[in-house]
Amino acid sequence: MTSPRQKPTPRASSAFLTVDPEKDGKQVGFLMIPHSPHDDAWGATRIPIAIIKNGSGPTAILEGGNHGDEYEGPIAICDLIRDLDPGRVQGRLILMPANNVHAVIAGQRTSTVDGLNFNRTFPGDPRGTITQQISAFVSDHILPLGDAFLDLHSGGSSLDIIPSAIVEPTDDPGLHKRNVAAVQAFDAPMTVVIANLGEPRTATATACRQGLVTVGTEMAGAGAVSLEALKICRRGVANVLDHLGIVARDKPEPRRGDGQVLELPGTAAYVYATADGIFEPFHANGEKVSAGQPAGKIHCTWDPTRPPEMLHYAADGILYGRRQPGRVRPGNCCLIVAAPYRGVLS
Incomplete structure (x- = not known):
């Protein structure tokens, strides 16, 4: 049995929208959050938002720019804002291409205003810092409007990840089944279950707690547009909107994924730097690897008398993601291994 939607009680907030989520047609405007820095006493942070509504049907919320150095998702969302004819929509789209807007403008992972990672601030604080206020408004006022949530990520400037669609785990069996169906409809080259080591402060974890069908992505990265x-992202978004019955495809697309579902096997999935230096990986993304196998070396080139430090894999599987910058410090994530999913899919 599916649990009832757990909609939060909206908390008092000074944020407001310049668009009306209940109005038909296409509107493009902003989520406005009053912001009073040194050079702007009564200013506001503006987070772009578009509403495309027509007829009856479900509501899908599309988020991009959760991290400011991840580009494919925001581009795909902006395409929809500019190009989608409202007459093709049955229901409602809420399109937010740059939620972590200060980070998006700077092209970096975290906000330049408060230094926070937007995706570790949910459910936010409507009286907190700017990033916390954005996540609070999304949690309290945007997600409750939706039936489905697409959170479009990539590896950003620090990771290069095999393009994939992501299943967010949930304890609700009915929602889990719907999540898997929507992620498989996205039809990425790879489907991966990612629990973020049980992290509850992400946008997708919050969406699942509120009962929304939830789809994540990791679209390459390496600080560039692949x-x-x-x-893959444009096609996958179109597939999911067709799957949800909101925007029908002009014609069916043949499936391209291999149907395999992987997962990150807990802490063993990650290979972390143990020294300060330059990381030399031994394998390319997609290669099979095994626990105990040498994974790479960390070189201290400014001290040639010091031998390289060897890193090893802790899990069997395939290399799913690899650090992009060569320079590392202790604790940096250098490699990520994905293994066959051991859970139940339906």
Whole structure:
């Protein structure tokens, strides 16, 4: 049996929208959060938002720019804002391409205003810092409007990840089944269950707690726009909107994924730097690896008398993601291993 939706009680907030979520047609405006820094006494942070509503049907919320150095998702969302004819919509789309807006403008993972990682602030604080206020408004006022949530990520500037669609775990068996169906409809080259080591402060974890069908992505990364990943993202978003019955595809697309579902096997999935230096990986993304196998070396080139430090894998599987910058410090994530999913899919 599916649990009832757990909609939060909205908390008092000074934030407001310049668009009306209940109005038909296409509107493009902003979520406005009063912001009073040194040079702007009564200013506001503006987070772009578009509403496309027509007829009856479900509501899908599309988020991009959760991290400011992840590009394919925001581009795909902006395409929809500019190009989608409202007449093709049956229901409602809420399109937010740059939620962590200060980070998006700077092209970095975290906010330049308060230094916070937006995706570790949910459910936010409507009286907190700017990032906490954005996540609070999304949690209290945007997610409760939705039936489905697409959170479009990539590896950002620090990771290069195999393009994939992500299942957010949930304890609700009915929601889990719907999540898996929607993620498989996205039809990425790879489907991966990612629990973020049980982290509850992410946007997708929050969406699941509120009962929304939830789809995540990891679209390449490496601090650039991947042409192939952008094509996968655009096609996958169209697939999910068709699957939800909101925007029908002009014609069916043949499936391209192999149907395999992987997961990150807990802490063993991650290979962390143990020394200060330059990381030399031994394998390319997609290669099979095994626990105990040498994974790479960390070189201290400014001290040539010091031998390289060897890193090893802690899990069997395939190399799913690899650090992009060569320079590492202790604790940096260098490699990520994905293994066959051991859970129940339906």
